[in-house]
Amino acid sequence: MDVLAAPPPALADAALLGAARAVAEAAAAGAAALDHPGAFPAREVAALGTQGLLAAPLPAALGGAGLGEGAAGHRLLAEVLMAIGAGSLALGRLYEGHVNALQLVLRHGDAAQRREAAAAAAGGALFGVWNTDDRAAPLRLEQGVLQGAKILASGAGHVARPLVTAATPAGSVMLLPRLAPGQGADLSGWTAQGMQASATGRVDFTGLAAPSPIGAPGDYLREPDFSTGAWRCLAVQAGGMAALLALLRQHLLDSGRDEDRAQRQRFGEAAIAAQTARLWVLRSAESVAMTADVEGAVAAVNLARRAVEQAALALLELVQRSIGLAAFLRPAPVERIARDLATYLRQPAPDLALERGAATLLRQGQLPW
Ligand SMILES: Cc1cc2nc3c(=O)[nH]c(=O)nc-3n(C[C@H](O)[C@H](O)[C@H](O)COP(=O)(O)OP(=O)(O)OC[C@H]3O[C@@H](n4cnc5c(N)ncnc54)[C@H](O)[C@@H]3O)c2cc1C
Missing domain, CATH: 1.10.540.10 (Acyl-CoA dehydrogenase/oxidase, N-terminal domain)
Incomplete structure (x- = not known):
């Protein structure tokens, strides 16, 4: 669900x-x-x-x-x-x-x-x-x-x-x-x-x-397609994040740990991380299709890459800390999806993407989204 x-x-x-x-x-x-x-x-x-x-x-x-x-x-x-x-x-x-x-x-x-x-x-x-x-x-x-x-x-x-x-x-x-x-x-x-x-x-x-x-x-x-196409990869990653969030929720409900304050706070943060990725993806997808600002579009997707990576790494930590050791035991789906997501998050030149996105934003003072 x-x-x-x-x-x-x-x-x-x-x-x-x-x-x-x-x-x-x-x-x-x-x-x-x-x-x-x-x-x-x-x-x-x-x-x-x-x-x-x-x-x-x-x-x-x-x-x-x-x-x-x-x-x-x-x-x-x-x-x-x-x-x-x-x-x-x-x-x-x-x-x-x-x-x-x-x-x-x-x-x-x-x-x-x-x-x-x-x-x-x-x-x-x-x-x-x-x-x-x-x-x-x-x-x-x-x-x-x-x-x-x-x-x-x-x-x-x-x-x-x-x-x-x-x-x-x-x-x-x-x-x-x-x-x-x-x-x-x-x-x-x-x-x-x-x-x-x-x-x-x-x-x-x-x-x-x-x-x-x-x-x-x-x-x-050729830009902007080459760099902005990364939004599609982010969409797949955001899907994996949503799956992890759903598994975390199920675990907390099934284990009766959903009323614990620390668990609720972590679940809230996990939901924010997954939603952050989803919103960056949706906004990037629509805006890439509409903007004529090639440099701005490339910069925005470069920043989206970092936003999704950060959110996904935060989510992985939250899920593993909330579920505990069971999140590391095969064949639990959460264990496999966490491994798949951690691997798939490794995309080319993430530092350069952030730096270039920031450089454009510094120069232009504004992004198309
Ligand atoms: C599941 C999966 C499927 C894939 N499928 C395909 C596919 O079908 N086709 C395809 O072409 N590729 C595919 N790839 C490869 C992908 O496109 C990238 O090449 C790969 O993921 C790069 O990851 P990396 O961590 O080695 O990147 P790197 O760019 O090597 O980044 C590793 C670290 O080094 C830093 N860094 C990068 N360059 C420099 C530098 N010059 N100096 C200093 N630091 C640097 C980065 O910022 C980062 O911190 C796939 C990758 C994965 C994970």
Whole structure:
């Protein structure tokens, strides 16, 4: 049961959100069984397909629901990502990557590339965005052939259509190759304490013929999309936070410790932390869609990253102090979700994000939200 407020009834597509919640509920029920190295939520991803969520980010003209289009679409996408993240942070991570890849193809691809990607998504293919290079063998495009590997690639061995960045003499380009199940994937390095079911690993592309690039060199890093897209990751994290808050509430009620003053105070603080994340996410999602202030939008999402990270770290401490040792005992869902959240909170260059966000605010004196 959600502790935080449900979305208002004016929300455009309650059916899509209902579908996301149904998949999330099933994902939550199956998450303990997938909490081991090399796991991947195949059934849950298939459910995202049958529920129309894999195709939903496509525009109506390409058979989708326009999820993520405009301010209302952004708000709905935020609710969908929070719902899925509440069910499973690993599934939320995978779905976020899928949405990100489709948005990049829709924005930068030509008509044929957009049509082809839309058909693949509608057919149940999972997409992802793999940007992190293997330092020893960064991905590059040489005479039409790929050389090198990506690391920290979620859905490795399962994502059929990864959007990858590859170095060329003209700059970094986006490519959308086709991969067979397991192709090039190595999950042995994914020994993280959490997010085990995200199948995050290394993928070697060496020798693969490259398809034609999506967009122009440098498009992947084009602002504001590159930096502001982090709000979607925050939405998934906020979903996991809501799940932890609900588990804390249940624990306090079930254990009869809900009348204790210290426990009530901690629960209040935990609710504030979870709601803080939710509000930053919703505000960021809507504002990103509406503002023309590129620098301000980037700064605001950079600050949102810190706000959510701080709130999540505070929530983790509050939950663990309130529940005590039981919060560390497997297979308690709270133990797994805390591990998944702590792992997923580690995102690139958090110090730089805060510093840059602050620098813009100091210069401009105002943020767009
Ligand atoms: C579950 C999960 C799934 C992922 N899936 C994908 C995926 O599908 N595709 C993909 O491309 N990537 C993926 N990633 C990788 C992700 O995009 C980041 O690369 C990764 O999370 C970075 O984390 P980090 O803590 O190593 O970051 P870092 O940036 O190394 O930060 C660690 C610390 O070092 C500081 N720091 C950073 N740079 C410097 C510097 N130059 N000098 C001094 N200090 C510095 C930071 O502020 C921070 O305090 C995934 C990550 C996770 C956790």
